[in-house]
Amino acid sequence: MKKSSIYSILICLIFVSMSFAQGGKREKIKTLKTAFITTELSLTQQEAEKFWPIYNAFEEKQFELRHEKMKSYMKRMDSDLDTMSEKEASNLLAQMENVEEETHQLRKKLVADLKSVISSHKIIKLKKAEEDFNRNLLKQYRENRSTKRN
Structure with missing residues (x-):
């Protein structure tokens, strides 16, 4: 690994650790993700x-779609799934x-908008970076849960 890459990662880690002292969980994750994507791309x-x-802008709209709309669906599935009619389930x-x-x-x-800003190669790297970030986040979450249980 090049020295400049190591310094970039160290700076990102310092920035991220400082952000943990402030803000909510969503903001902390957003900060981590921003640093990770910036480094990877x-x-x-x-x-x-x-x-x-x-x-x-994409992330905000995606968050709204997934969390606001799906939240109401999940409540319905949790509360009346067994008593839900076939028509209600179909709807x-x-x-x-x-x-x-x-x-x-x-x-x-997002992809169409980004094509005028970054190369297709970097757009593919973005997709990989998002997946890697999510995988690492889930791994840390699991490790933290297992540590707290012990």
Whole structure:
């Protein structure tokens, strides 16, 4: 690993550790994700200035779709799944599919918008960085839960 990469990671880790002292969990995760993606994509300053507003708008809309709309569906599934009629279940399934389709269209718009800002190669790296970040976050969550149990 190059020295500059090591320094970038160290700076990101310092920034992230400082952010843990402030803000809520969502903000902490967002800060970690921003640092991780910035490092993984090696964005230039010009790219970053255009990339982050597009990506942050996407993240906000995606959060709204997943958490606000799906939250109501999950409540219904938790409370009346056993007593739900076939028609109600069919309607709920259609609503859930619509949210998934909206999410898919949102992702397609993100890619189209980013093509004018960063290369296709970096867009693919973004997808990998998102997956790696989520995998690492889940791994840390599991490790923290197992540590607290012991």
